[in-house]
Amino acid sequence: MLIAGQWVDAADGETSATHDPCCGETIASVPTATEADVERAVVAANAALVDPEWARMDGSARGRMLNKMAQVTYASAKQLATVESQNNGKTFREALGEINFAAWTLEYFAGWADKIEGETVPVPGARLNYTLRQPLGATVHIVPWNFPLQLAIRSIAPALAAGCSVIAKPASLTPLSLLAWCEALEQAEAMPPAAALQVVTGPGGRIGAQLAGHTDIDGIVLTGGVPTGQLVMAAAAANLTPVTLELGGKGANIVFADADIGRAAKAICYGIWMNAGQMCWAGSRLIVHSDVHADLLAAIETEIDTWPLGPGLSRGVRIGSMVSKEHRSSVLETLEKGLAEGGTLVRGGGCPGGELEAGAFMEPTIVNDVDPSSVLFTEELFGPVLAVTAFNDEKEAVRLANDTEFGLLNGIWTNHLGRAHQVAAALQCGMVNINEYPVTFPMTAFTGWKRSGIGVEQSRHALSFYSRVKNITVNLR
Numbered sequence: 001m002l003i004a005g006q007w008v009d010a011a012d013g014e015t016s017a018t019h020d021p022c023c024g025e026t027i028a029s030v031p032t033a034t035e036a037d038v039e040r041a042v043v044a045a046n047a048a049l050v051d052p053e054w055a056r057m058d059g060s061a062r063g064r065m066l067n068k069m070a071q072v073t074y075a076s077a078k079q080l081a082t083v084e085s086q087n088n089g090k091t092f093r094e095a096l097g098e099i100n101f102a103a104w105t106l107e108y109f110a111g112w113a114d115k116i117e118g119e120t121v122p123v124p125g126a127r128l129n130y131t132l133r134q135p136l137g138a139t140v141h142i143v144p145w146n147f148p149l150q151l152a153i154r155s156i157a158p159a160l161a162a163g164c165s166v167i168a169k170p171a172s173l174t175p176l177s178l179l180a181w182c183e184a185l186e187q188a189e190a191m192p193p194a195a196a197l198q199v200v201t202g203p204g205g206r207i208g209a210q211l212a213g214h215t216d217i218d219g220i221v222l223t224g225g226v227p228t229g230q231l232v233m234a235a236a237a238a239n240l241t242p243v244t245l246e247l248g249g250k251g252a253n254i255v256f257a258d259a260d261i262g263r264a265a266k267a268i269c270y271g272i273w274m275n276a277g278q279m280c281w282a283g284s285r286l287i288v289h290s291d292v293h294a295d296l297l298a299a300i301e302t303e304i305d306t307w308p309l310g311p312g313l314s315r316g317v318r319i320g321s322m323v324s325k326e327h328r329s330s331v332l333e334t335l336e337k338g339l340a341e342g343g344t345l346v347r348g349g350g351c352p353g354g355e356l357e358a359g360a361f362m363e364p365t366i367v368n369d370v371d372p373s374s375v376l377f378t379e380e381l382f383g384p385v386l387a388v389t390a391f392n393d394e395k396e397a398v399r400l401a402n403d404t405e406f407g408l409l410n411g412i413w414t415n416h417l418g419r420a421h422q423v424a425a426a427l428q429c430g431m432v433n434i435n436e437y438p439v440t441f442p443m444t445a446f447t448g449w450k451r452s453g454i455g456v457e458q459s460r461h462a463l464s465f466y467s468r469v470k471n472i473t474v475n476l477r
């Protein structure tokens with residue numbers, strides 16, 4: 001772990017093994033932080049806030065530092081993607097794309113570091129009134145296993161740009177890429193000074209909970225499941241600590257009869273089978289006009305035939321392993337429950353044997369004619385399962401897409417300009433993609449409505465979480 005600027009083991013020497021899910025082999029053992037280790041990290045994070053090396057580093061210097069971090073990330077991308085692929089099971093190609101996206105996020109926020117401006121406010125009388133935007137303070141970043149390094153950097157970058165100190169906690173299943181990234185930063189002398197960036201490892205229920213409920217933490221960012229979000233928010237409430245929560249999703253691709261079916265089919269495959277479907281923004285529901293229902297399904301089946309399943313580091317593989325056999329079992333269980341409720345399994349639904357048997361692989365799966373009451377329509381399976389439901393008119397399509405407790409990303413496929421924008425406005429979610437899926441950029445907000453979360457990641461909007469307003473009145477007489 002990286003605590004107070006030092007690479008350390010847990011105080012009691014305890015470790016836990018981390019695995020390659022493609023074969024089940026142990027690839028590393030990682031410290032399990034003790035309560036005392038976490039406490040030391042919190043003390044160091046608060047010390048960084050008053051350490052002149054960090055506290056007096058001006059915005060331009062922080063921007064240069066973030067740009068250097070970005071360059072190191074680009075330069076180490078292949079090595080980091082190898083680590084990520086091995087620890088998570090995803091394909092090397094996917095991992096490489098994510099690491100480059102993370103580097104781009106660092107560059108984006110590097111540009112903001114010297115533009116976090118206050119304002120002057122006209123007030124009555126002979127007075128000057130102005131605001132400062134100051135760093136929120138010591139922030140905790142709790143990261144899931146599905147995009148381990150990219151999602152860590154997604155929130156670390158704006159926090160450092162705003163002058164906060166950072167304690168990051170990776171998911172217990174996938175701690176390696178974040179540690180490898182910090183090692184690369186250190187080797188390139190691109191590590192933020194004064195221990196402004198620390199990493200503690202260990203189980204979320206203990207380490208994460210201790211950090212989330214800590215009185216000396218000023219902000220908590222969690223990317224994870226809804227139940228974890230509720231626990232973190234409850235722990236934070238005890239200290240009135242602000243939270244950003246990026247939680248689950250049940251995205252729908254709505255395909256109208258006038259859509260480009262070929263393009264839609266390719267993107268729908270990408271939206272549900274990339275990362276073996278383990279994505280908050282997966283397009284796990286397909287809501288398709290009945291006139292093009294059969295054609296679109298046929299096009300999706302043709303496309304998915306060209307997606308080989310296999311170990312993430314093997315050439316040509318398009319779908320890697322899931323993160324663990326335990327997680328795969330939970331997906332298979334929900335699939336079984338869903339199929340018992342109705343719908344027709346048109347493809348997949350099983351686990352490949354032969355050479356892939358030792359890994360946590362699952363076939364790309366399509367269930368047709370899924371009723372909106374089915375768990376396949378309502379629950380986030382977090383696996384490679386596409387639920388298909390037909391509609392007959394626009395109103396019904398919008399009603400179906402909104403008929404979920406989640407509100408992260410939805411897609412619209414149509415060549416009718418007015419309809420595209422009207423449906424986008426009517427969808428109850430934080431993000432909409434039109435005629436592509438799924439797409440986001442460092443400069444666009446990543447945000448969920450309803451049970452998909454609270455707050456915004458990426459874009460300038462993220463910065464308002466990491467900086468706080470101070471208003472100052474000066475009597476000029």
Ligand code: NAD
Pocket residue numbers: 142143144145146147151169170171172202203204205206207208209210212222223224225226228229231232245246247248249279280281380382408446448452453
């Ligand atoms: P998870 O909620 O199990 O774990 C997320 C993180 O929280 C891990 O680091 C874990 O160790 C930690 N944690 C667990 N219990 C905790 C507790 N009591 N207190 C504090 N921390 C705790 O999620 P996961 O299984 O790693 O990831 C899958 C979930 O993440 C899915 O629901 C997915 O939709 C969501 N997700 C959301 C986004 C987004 O941007 N909206 C992105 C990726 C994943």
